Structure formats: structure tokens, C-alpha cells
Amino acid sequence: MTISLKELEHVAELARLSIPENELKAYTCQLDDILKSIEKLKELDTDNVEPTAHILPVRNVMRGDIVREGIGREDALGGAPDVEEGQFKVPKIV
Amino acid sequence: MTEYEAVIGLEVHAELKTNSKIFCFCTTEFGGKPNTHVCPICLGLPGTLPVLNEKVVDLAIKAGLALNCEIAEFSKFDRKNYYYPDLPKNFQISQYDLPIAREGYLNIDVDGRQKRIGITRLHMEEDAGKLVHSGDSITGADYSLVDYNRTGVPLIEIVSEPDMSSPEEARAYLDQLKAILEYTDVSDCKMQEGSLRCDANVSVRPKGSQKLGTKTEVKNMNSFRALQRALEYEIERQIEVLEEGGQVVQETRSWNEARGITETMRSKEDAHDYRYLPEPDLVPLVIDVEWVERIRQTIPELPLERKKRFVEEYGLPEYDAGVVTSSKKLADFFEACVEKFGNPKEVSNWIMGELMRLLNANNMELNDSPVTPGGLIRILELVKEGTISGKIAKQVFEEMFNTGETPDAIIKKKNLIQISDSGELEGIIASVMENNPKSVEDYRSGKKQALKFLVGQVMKETKGKANPQLVNDILLKKLSE
The missing domain is CATH 1.10.10.410 (Arc Repressor Mutant, subunit A)
Known part of the structure; x- marks a missing residue:
């Protein structure tokens, strides 16, 4: 195992995922397999290869500094589970 | 007793002066009704794609050059992941390992001495939304309300080297940085509107020691005065901890303006793990020499150069020259007056005296006031030719400041002509x-x-x-x- 149970719990915490006790082992194994594949890739000599910043060979895609109307507040808030005073209402943060 | 010295580095966020947001067409205008300057892109709705605003890159290059930085030939954006509802995507598009500019510096004047403060890096990112918490504070709140108008407003973050050793130097650095960003028209730098924000990394160590002490990060300083007070408090606090044989805890602390103290926000244990990854929705930037040179041509005379010139060309005292060049608008105002009227010292006295007194008292910027160089020149002429006394001149100036009427009209209306008969x-x-x-x-x-x-x-x-x-x-x- 290259990933410990503790690391798995940490990653789950960062992703705000709660994993049931009986599934912890399955996830640990799956993540472990992924990490092993990455270890395998590491065997390649990449000393002379530039890190890939993007998979497409496209650079400098930009737009002019122009303003257009947004979608309006009603539409913006349309999908929100809870709204108050024209704002998104979210649960206690800290 | 051990003598201590402080080690301070600043992280400054400045909103860029663009019309539209960094990755979408929404306006960047301040003060709209909540959630009226939003679209599917800045709301982070699925299926949308960000497209970079070219002006943002221009302004970031400009700021980088004005701060003597190296401009990257190759730069890219990254996702900074964190769970906090001020960003609807759960990540902020920022720059991690390939920022647009790095390794610069700016010079500050403190007590007549010049000091160079290093700049580690400057990068582009999107601003977050605004949260309003119910109740008195974030910890006591039952819920929070989110306004995404500010989400996606372009920012540059400027990180300094830990080269400052007193609150005064930190303040001088922020003053100088603000002046440079204003002179170059990169940012409005209105601290009260949040378009310039500042966090500090602070540690203390026995004087002469080369080893850095444990640092804390201080946030939530919303004015120059707050920065100075917060740093003074925090340095004092850390020295006290060490003197009592304790250890400074690495943590983030928040400046409480009302109580005049810094308070623990979060400690290292629950520090964020941002899991940066290259932003796949934006392609990288390649910045060639022509682009950099085109921007370099647009950089005006910067504050310290202008200060030096005012001393040499107009014979102003160092102090006057520093005050008058602290903002580009004031310096332009000064030069417009001197060009027509001469008498630089008299003009600077009026600017530093009456004009700045009235601006400060009314919490206004020069732009918000109806006073023009022509108005001040006219008053100075009226004094010179003996039509009004110096004392009355101040009264006329204040009236002109408040109403925008011409000096001649005010004098006539109020019957203020000097009795020289x-x-x-x-x-x-x-x-x-x-x-x-x-x-x-x-x-x-x-x-x-x-x-x-x-x-x-x-x-x-x-x-x-x-x-x-x-x-x-x-x-x-x-x-x-």
C-alpha cells in the first residue's frame, strides 16, 4: 500500500466527502492502484521534456475588455436552494 | 534585555482598472445591487468556459514593469481549491508556479533614507464574492448571504520579500506601491472600496540574528492606519510571548479594528491544502518582447522620479515634493498651477494646506472636488494684485471647494474685495x-x-x-x- 488510511481520510476531508466505514478499504485499494500507475509512469526519463501546461497546442486566447449585460438577478438566483434579500443564503460557515 | 527586530513581508491585492471581469463580460462597476453583475461564467455554472480579458494581461505586465520585475515569457493559470461560498466554483482561478512577473523591487524613503524592498512575484487572479454574515460575526452567524458581483473582478497579487523591519517601512512600502499603481493607471487603489487590500507576514527575532522567527499572517487591515496599528500590536505581542519564555504559534490572525488587537483566526493545523492544478479551461500565455515593449512605452514618470524632479526643477523641499507627488492627480494639479502661475512653494503650500485639509475633512479624492488648477491660480492672482487678502483667499477657496463657483463670482456675491483705500x-x-x-x-x-x-x-x-x-x-x- 502506498496510501495510508490516514491519507485517505485527509483527502476525503479536503474534498468534503464522508466515506462509510465499510467502504474505506475499497477506496484505499482503488486510489492505491491509481498511484501505482503513476509510479509506473515515473519510470520514464522526462528530463528533456517540458512540463505540459495544456494539452492543446493553442496559446493566447483572449477577448477584448467589453461589457455585456449579465443574466439578471432573478435568473442568477433561480437555481438557488435558499434566497434572502436578493442574495444566495448559505448555511453557517465556521 | 534582548533587543528585537521585526521582519515583515506584505501581500497586496489590487483590483485592476478594467471595464469587464477577468473571464467574462460582466461589468466590474462597484456598488451595484447584489447579484446584478453576474452571468453563468462568474457564477461557475456547469458547462461554461472562461475567456481571458486581454486588458488584464496588459495591466499586469504594466504593473510588473513599473515594479522592475522580470516578465514571464510563458505563463499559465491554475486552480486553487478551497471550500468557501465566496467562490461559486469551489476553486479560484489564480497563478501558481508560473506567475506573469517576478523578482522586482521598489524603493521607499523612510526618515530621509532610501531602502529597496524586493518583490517576489506578481500574479493575476479572480476576486471572490462578498459575504454578509447574520449576527455580529462570522463565528456567531446562523447563516450567510452571498453577493457574487465582485466574483471574477480582475486582481493582481503582489508579494514582497520580507525586507521591511518596522511598521513605518511597511506603511511606506504600501504608500509607494499604491502611488505606482495609481500613476500607471493599473488600479484605483481605493482601500475603502476594497480595491486595494493588504495582508502581512510578521515575525520577530533578536536584533542581529540571521535566523527568522516563527511568523504569523495578519489579515483584515482596511486602511493605512490599520496596517500600522496592527503591525505595532502584533510585533509587541510576539516580543511579549518570547520574553515570557513562550513560543510564537504559526497561525493566521485577524486585526480587530474596534478593540485594537489581533486575534487568532486559524492555526497551521487546519491550514489550507489548496491542491493547485493547471486550469484546463484556459490556454497558456506566451508573452513576446514586442508585447512587453509596447506596454513599456505606456509607463509614465513614476512617483519617486517625479518627487526628485520636483525638488530639482521647482526647488521644493523634500517633504513637500513627497506629499505633492503621493498621488498623480495632486502632482498633475501642482504642475498645472505652477506652469501658469510660477511660485512653486506658494502653490505647494496651498495644496498641502487648504486643498488637502478640505479633501481629508470631507473624505474626498481630488477628482470628487470641483476645484480646478484654474480656480486656485485665479485666487493666487487676486491675492497678488491685492484684490483680496490672504485670509479672505482661504475663505474663497473653501467656498469654491464646496460650490464649484469661480473665485470672482464668490468675491462679488459675498462682497469680499479687499479694502485698500x-x-x-x-x-x-x-x-x-x-x-x-x-x-x-x-x-x-x-x-x-x-x-x-x-x-x-x-x-x-x-x-x-x-x-x-x-x-x-x-x-x-x-x-x-
């Missing part, structure tokens, strides 16, 4: 002498300060309109009769 003044002086026989007697028996009182009485009688030199002359003549 000796016949008229002689009459007034005679009656003042008659009504104050004791002062006249005092003067004649050698108490020379009685003259001042009598001049004051004449000025009072004429509501300040009498020509003071003339009053002085006539009084002296009459008293010696």
Missing part, C-alpha cells in the same frame, strides 16, 4: 483707536504688542477685508502722532 481705512482706524484708548495708551507707553490687538480690531471691523499691510502702516503712523 487709505481714506476709508483711516476712518475705521480712527474709530478703533477711539474705542480702545487703553491699547493706544499701552502702545505709546512701550507695550508694542498692543499694535497686534489694534490691527486685529480693524480686521474684525472690516470682516477681514482690510489690506493688513496698509492697516499696519496707517496705525503706526497714527500711533506715533
Whole structure:
């Protein structure tokens, strides 16, 4: 195992995922397999290869500094589970 | 007792002066009704794609050059992941390992000494939304309300080296940085509107030691004064901890303006793990020499150069030159006046005195006031030709500041023309002498300060309109009769 149970719990915490006790082992194994594949890739000599910043060979895609109307507040808030005073209402943060 | 020195580095966020947001067409205008400047892109709705605003790159390059940075030939954006509802995507598009600019510096003047402060890096990112918490504070809140208008407004973050060793130096750095960003038209730098924000990394160590102490990060300083007070407090606090044999805990602390203290926000244990990854929705930037040179051409004379020139060209004292060049608008105002009227020291006295006093008292920027260089020049001319006294001139200036009327109109309306007619003044002086026989007697028996009182009485009688030199002359003549 290259990933410990503790690391798995940490990653789950960062992703705000709660994993049931009986599934912890399955996830640990799956993540472990992924990490092993990455270890395998590491065997390649990449000393002379530039890190890939993007998979497409496209650079400098930009737009002019122009303003257009947004979608309006009603539409913006349309999908929100809870709204108050024209704002998104979210649960206690800290 | 051990002597300590502080080690301070600043992280400054400045909103860029663009019309539209960094990755979408929404306006960046401040102060709209909540959630009215939003679209599917800045709301982070699935299926949308960000497209970079070219002006953002131009301004970031400009700021980088003005801060003597190396501009990256190759730069990219990254996702910074964190769960906090001020960003709807659960990540902020920022730059991690390939920022647009790095390794620069700026110079500050502190106590007549120049010091170079290194700049580690400058990168582009999107701003977050605004949260309003129910109840008194974030910890006591039952829920929070989110306004995404500010989400996606372009920012640059400028990270300094830990080169500052006192709150005064930190303040001078922020002053200078603000002036440079204003001069170059990169940012409005309005701290009260949040378009310039500052966090500090602070540690202390025994003086002379090369080893850095444990640092804390101080946030939530919303003014220059707050920055200085917060740093003074935090340095004092850390020294006390060490003196009592304790250890400084690495943590983020928040400045509480009302109580004048810094408080623990979060400690290292629950520090964020941002899991940066290259932003797959944006392609990288390649910045060639032509692009950099085109931007370099647009950089104006910067504040410290201008200060130096004002000392050399206009003979202003260092202090005056520093104050007048602290903002580009003030410096432009000064030069416009001097070009027409000459007398640089007199002009700078008016700017540093009356103009800045009124701007500060009304919490205004020069742009918000109706005073023009032409208005001030006219007042100076009216004083010079003896139409109004220096004292009345201040009154006219204030009226002009408040109403925007011309000096001539104000003088006419309020009947403020200086009395320089000796016949008229002689009459007034005679009656003042008659009504104050004791002062006249005092003067004649050698108490020379009685003259001042009598001049004051004449000025009072004429509501300040009498020509003071003339009053002085006539009084002296009459008293010696």
C-alpha cells in the first residue's frame, strides 16, 4: 500500500466527502492502484521534456475588455436552494 | 534585555482598472445591487468556459514593469481549491508556479533614507464574492448571504520579500506601491472600496540574528492606519510571548479594528491544502518582447522620479515634493498651477494646506472636488494684485471647494474685495483707536504688542477685508502722532 488510511481520510476531508466505514478499504485499494500507475509512469526519463501546461497546442486566447449585460438577478438566483434579500443564503460557515 | 527586530513581508491585492471581469463580460462597476453583475461564467455554472480579458494581461505586465520585475515569457493559470461560498466554483482561478512577473523591487524613503524592498512575484487572479454574515460575526452567524458581483473582478497579487523591519517601512512600502499603481493607471487603489487590500507576514527575532522567527499572517487591515496599528500590536505581542519564555504559534490572525488587537483566526493545523492544478479551461500565455515593449512605452514618470524632479526643477523641499507627488492627480494639479502661475512653494503650500485639509475633512479624492488648477491660480492672482487678502483667499477657496463657483463670482456675491483705500481705512482706524484708548495708551507707553490687538480690531471691523499691510502702516503712523 502506498496510501495510508490516514491519507485517505485527509483527502476525503479536503474534498468534503464522508466515506462509510465499510467502504474505506475499497477506496484505499482503488486510489492505491491509481498511484501505482503513476509510479509506473515515473519510470520514464522526462528530463528533456517540458512540463505540459495544456494539452492543446493553442496559446493566447483572449477577448477584448467589453461589457455585456449579465443574466439578471432573478435568473442568477433561480437555481438557488435558499434566497434572502436578493442574495444566495448559505448555511453557517465556521 | 534582548533587543528585537521585526521582519515583515506584505501581500497586496489590487483590483485592476478594467471595464469587464477577468473571464467574462460582466461589468466590474462597484456598488451595484447584489447579484446584478453576474452571468453563468462568474457564477461557475456547469458547462461554461472562461475567456481571458486581454486588458488584464496588459495591466499586469504594466504593473510588473513599473515594479522592475522580470516578465514571464510563458505563463499559465491554475486552480486553487478551497471550500468557501465566496467562490461559486469551489476553486479560484489564480497563478501558481508560473506567475506573469517576478523578482522586482521598489524603493521607499523612510526618515530621509532610501531602502529597496524586493518583490517576489506578481500574479493575476479572480476576486471572490462578498459575504454578509447574520449576527455580529462570522463565528456567531446562523447563516450567510452571498453577493457574487465582485466574483471574477480582475486582481493582481503582489508579494514582497520580507525586507521591511518596522511598521513605518511597511506603511511606506504600501504608500509607494499604491502611488505606482495609481500613476500607471493599473488600479484605483481605493482601500475603502476594497480595491486595494493588504495582508502581512510578521515575525520577530533578536536584533542581529540571521535566523527568522516563527511568523504569523495578519489579515483584515482596511486602511493605512490599520496596517500600522496592527503591525505595532502584533510585533509587541510576539516580543511579549518570547520574553515570557513562550513560543510564537504559526497561525493566521485577524486585526480587530474596534478593540485594537489581533486575534487568532486559524492555526497551521487546519491550514489550507489548496491542491493547485493547471486550469484546463484556459490556454497558456506566451508573452513576446514586442508585447512587453509596447506596454513599456505606456509607463509614465513614476512617483519617486517625479518627487526628485520636483525638488530639482521647482526647488521644493523634500517633504513637500513627497506629499505633492503621493498621488498623480495632486502632482498633475501642482504642475498645472505652477506652469501658469510660477511660485512653486506658494502653490505647494496651498495644496498641502487648504486643498488637502478640505479633501481629508470631507473624505474626498481630488477628482470628487470641483476645484480646478484654474480656480486656485485665479485666487493666487487676486491675492497678488491685492484684490483680496490672504485670509479672505482661504475663505474663497473653501467656498469654491464646496460650490464649484469661480473665485470672482464668490468675491462679488459675498462682497469680499479687499479694502485698500487709505481714506476709508483711516476712518475705521480712527474709530478703533477711539474705542480702545487703553491699547493706544499701552502702545505709546512701550507695550508694542498692543499694535497686534489694534490691527486685529480693524480686521474684525472690516470682516477681514482690510489690506493688513496698509492697516499696519496707517496705525503706526497714527500711533506715533
